[in-house]
Amino acid sequence: MDFEKSAGKVIKDQEKLSFDFVPNDLPGRGEQTQKLFGLFKGIVSSNVSQNVFLHGPVGTGKTVTAKRFCMDFEDWAEDKGQSIDYVFINCRRRKNNSSAMWKVVHHFDKAFPDRGFSVEEMMEVVKEKLEEKNLHLIVVLDEVDSLIQKDGSDLIYLLSRFDEEELSPKENISLILISQKNAFELLEESARSSFKRSNRINFPKYPREELFPILGDRVDISLYPGSIDEENLHLLSEIAGKGGAGGGDARFGIELLEKAALIAEMDGRNEILAEDIRTAKGEVGSFLTEHKLEGLKEQEKMILLSAARCLKDEAYTTTGDIKELYKVICEEHDVKKLGHTRFWTYLNSLSDEGFLNTQTFADGSGRTTKVSLSDITAEKLEKKVEEMAEG
Ligand SMILES: Nc1ncnc2c1ncn2[C@@H]1O[C@H](COP(=O)(O)OP(=O)(O)OP(=O)(O)O)[C@@H](O)[C@H]1O
Ligand SMILES: [Mg+2]
Known part of the structure; x- marks a missing residue:
């Protein structure tokens, strides 16, 4: 077997991902x-x-x-x-x-x-x-x-x-x-x-905004250029900001980065994708159990299914895109569509319960809500919800 050929190249210097490494700059400190x-x-x-x-x-x-x-x-x-x-x-x-x-x-x-x-x-x-x-x-x-x-x-x-x-x-x-x-x-x-x-x-916990430059610096010194794009680095910082023992833990962020990089390499790629980060999080300990999914209302499952499909190849999607696909999915499953206000109420409760992450900010045309997944891969989530919706 040709080892060199079979693996992707993401990690340039693994030593710089070790917990003993002392970087020159410490953003946030x-x-x-x-x-x-x-x-x-x-x-x-x-x-x-x-x-x-x-x-x-x-x-x-x-x-x-x-x-x-x-x-x-x-x-x-x-x-x-x-x-x-x-x-x-x-x-x-x-x-x-x-x-x-x-x-x-x-x-x-x-x-x-x-x-x-x-x-x-x-x-x-x-x-x-x-x-x-x-x-x-x-x-x-x-x-x-x-x-x-x-x-x-x-x-x-x-x-x-x-x-x-x-x-x-x-x-x-x-x-x-x-x-x-x-x-x-x-x-x-x-x-x-x-x-x-x-x-x-x-030394307070690091909020997401502080984890971003910490992880960004670590990417620059330990990975090959172009190994992860900015969107995915944001996703990584967001997950690290929430996850780990109590959130805001840089060690957990670096561990996720390394794991995601290894997953990408094993898949023969030279780039970390959003799904690699979610898989890494899943391996470190997933909060989203089947039991929790089963407790959801039919309508919530449809929204979650739509979000999962929108997020398969992206780090982030918008509530607008989820809603469009949601309508199609409701027809597919013969479920009654929710009106605008109730759709929002359900989406917010999914976010409160930790099934989805939502982040609202103002842009040129008004307010946009970005949605992401951190605890499970979009593919796994889609499969689980589909099985439940059918069963
Ligand atoms: N501001 C920072 N910039 C760059 N890397 C950081 C920063 N803060 C923490 N790290 C990295 O995160 C990891 C954990 O940091 P560190 O070991 O200093 O945490 P700690 O507060 O001592 O945690 P513990 O209480 O578990 O010992 C290390 O790999 C460290 O290099
Ligand atoms: Mg320590």
Whole structure:
């Protein structure tokens, strides 16, 4: 078998679709990055350390923003003649204080033994290293709630008071704590007092408009040119805006993009189509069950069937097109047609219940409502509704 010939070419660089990849630009996170910079620039100008909290729901860019920030801040500080270094610790993998602290020592001494030293001893080693190299270290504790739940806030307390015993005015450790939950509330009072309330940076869910440039940038760097058109990129952003755990999750958007690209390739194409995106969504977890479809009124099924047929080769259709085809379908199935007002009422309720997505906007000639599908392929939906209408 000739593998090269059988597959389409969509993905140019799969590594750029991986969750560990750190892009240069983070659309939608300018404000959070500026806040971080505002808090940390004092490290360079007046040698003071900072302790900062980043929090927000799944896939809102907390980890990637912290990584990008540390990389860029290190460069910026170097230009100003200050050496900055950072260590990134995933606390879901390193759930206890000594394992997390070991990662910090290991950063400076690759041969450091992984047992036999207490947290305090390891801290002394780090202190010496920082003084010897005249470094300011940023310790990032990602998913820090795992660590706090397992081992309390001792490590955070010690790190945040790292410089306290010294008489020298130079502070040399800063902390970035990251979690979905409000980890500030999880901290014990003693550790909490090292954190100013104002040092909390919120990462809200991404609305569709912010996912569009995020996914657009990812398309540009990871796929071949012309792999997805703008309409379909809009569809992808819309689905990612709603789907996933609670919507607004960039990780889910990137996962969908990759899956849709693979589906297109397996089908021997060089372009992602709307149906590929819906199939990808369906594979990630479809909400539209047969049970839900069965509960629909006859008239609603006709509208849905019309929408499915209109959407077979398109990302979006209009309510006008659905209504035209709806009339034909009602005749086909011998069902009485609804009048204008009731047609709208039914269509809106299909949208409210999540069977269709509708989006109304003003254009030159008045208002247009665009309709799309996100949870199921148009082909599958058509087949299911037809079977039900006949059965
Ligand atoms: N603004 C953005 N621009 C480009 N890519 C982004 C952006 N925000 C998130 N991503 C990408 O989305 C994915 C998820 O982001 P990240 O891992 O930072 O989320 P998180 O908030 O840490 O989620 P979790 O709470 O699950 O750890 C990553 O692949 C990341 O590169
Ligand atoms: Mg994360």
